[in-house]
Amino acid sequence: MPELPEVETVRRQMENLLLGTIITKNTCRHARYQVPDLTGCVITGVRRRGKYLLLDIQDRGVLLMHLGMTGQLLWNAEIKQHVHFELSTNKGTLYFRDPRRFGFVRLLEQGDSVPRTLRRLGQEPGEELSVKKAAAILIKGQSPIKARLLDQRAVAGIGNYLADEALHAAKVHPACRAVTTRQAMRLVRAINKIVMLSIEHGGVSERDYVHLDGGRGGYQNLLRCYGRNGKPCFNCGTELTKIVVAGRGTTFCPKCQKI
DNA sequence: ACTACGTCCTGCGAGC
DNA sequence: TGCTCGCAGGACGTAG
Numbered sequence: 307m308p309e310l311p312e313v314e315t316v317r318r319q320m321e322n323l324l325l326g327t328i329i330t331k332n333t334c335r336h337a338r339y340q341v342p343d344l345t346g347c348v349i350t351g352v353r354r355r356g357k358y359l360l361l362d363i364q365d366r367g368v369l370l371m372h373l374g375m376t377g378q379l380l381w382n383a384e385i386k387q388h389v390h391f392e393l394s395t396n397k398g399t400l401y402f403r404d405p406r407r408f409g410f411v412r413l414l415e416q417g418d419s420v421p422r423t424l425r426r427l428g429q430e431p432g433e434e435l436s437v438k439k440a441a442a443i444l445i446k447g448q449s450p451i452k453a454r455l456l457d458q459r460a461v462a463g464i465g466n467y468l469a470d471e472a473l474h475a476a477k478v479h480p481a482c483r484a485v486t487t488r489q490a491m492r493l494v495r496a497i498n499k500i501v502m503l504s505i506e507h508g509g510v511s512e513r514d515y516v517h518l519d520g521g522r523g524g525y526q527n528l529l530r531c532y533g534r535n536g537k538p539c540f541n542c543g544t545e546l547t548k549i550v551v552a553g554r555g556t557t558f559c560p561k562c563q564k565i
Numbered sequence: 566a567c568t569a570c571g572t573c574c575t576g577c578g579a580g581c
Numbered sequence: 582t583g584c585t586c587g588c589a590g591g592a593c594g595t596a597g
Binding site: 307308309357372373374375376406408409410423456458465466513553554555 | 588589590591592593
């Protein structure tokens with residue numbers, strides 16, 4: 307469930323703690339979190355692209371991390387169960403917990419080609435995003451619009467809750483296969499707005515996601531659609547409905563979001 | 566090329 | 582009370 311706002315929130319905290327530190331040890335406890343020994347290397351950058359975290363490791367490459375569904379990055383892990391990767395530095399240790407092991411950690415060595423999924427990522431949400439360009443990608447194709455929002459190619463970093471929230475805000479039916487340019491532009495603007503707001507509130511802490519210090523985000527209390535099935539739509543009072551689109555649980559308002 | 570679907574994995578809550 | 586079962590979903594592989 308960690309989506310762009312959640313990853314960005316931990317990125318900011320990691321940047322404060324890890325930038326300029328020296329790695330003293332790294333421990334890998336599972337194949338999905340396998341990284342060569344980085345002892346002595348300096349962390350020179352803490353970046354994010356979509357839902358991926360990228361730690362620049364001086365003279366070695368980039369440490370690529372994805373939180374998957376249940377991934378947690380913790381500065382001091384109280385619960386050691388499901389900790390698959392540890393990165394110790396001269397300032398402290400970063401623990402990667404991931405009960406369901408959908409996440410991963412790997413090192414992109416200097417000279418390695420950039421993985422395809424990273425290359426295919428669309429624009430980052432934000433003020434510099436070209437709404438027209440993203441909308442042009444979004445209107446292409448025959449799949450349900452929600453599937454196209456989730457495939458990362460129009461805008462990077464969207465997951466299930468951002469998709470449901472944006473579709474509701476833009477009044478587009480999640481199963482709609484033919485969206486207009488006008489609808490697509492509404493969607494992209496909604497994404498921008500929701501991403502910004504969610505980051506401001508430290509993201510959504512619904513089940514597993516927590517901050518580096520174990521703290522929780524607050525945006526789960528401001529969700530207008532996702533997870534509110536059976537409850538009234540804030541716009542029209544109609545009961546929100548849950549269906550499956552693109553294999554994902556999808557909540558929407560049958561009155562506001564018509565095909 | 567695009568689209569659809571199965572797979573990975575564990576915790577949790579509903580229902581009996 | 583204790584069990585089983587279904588569901589949660591990001592990315593990827595494969596099939597059509």
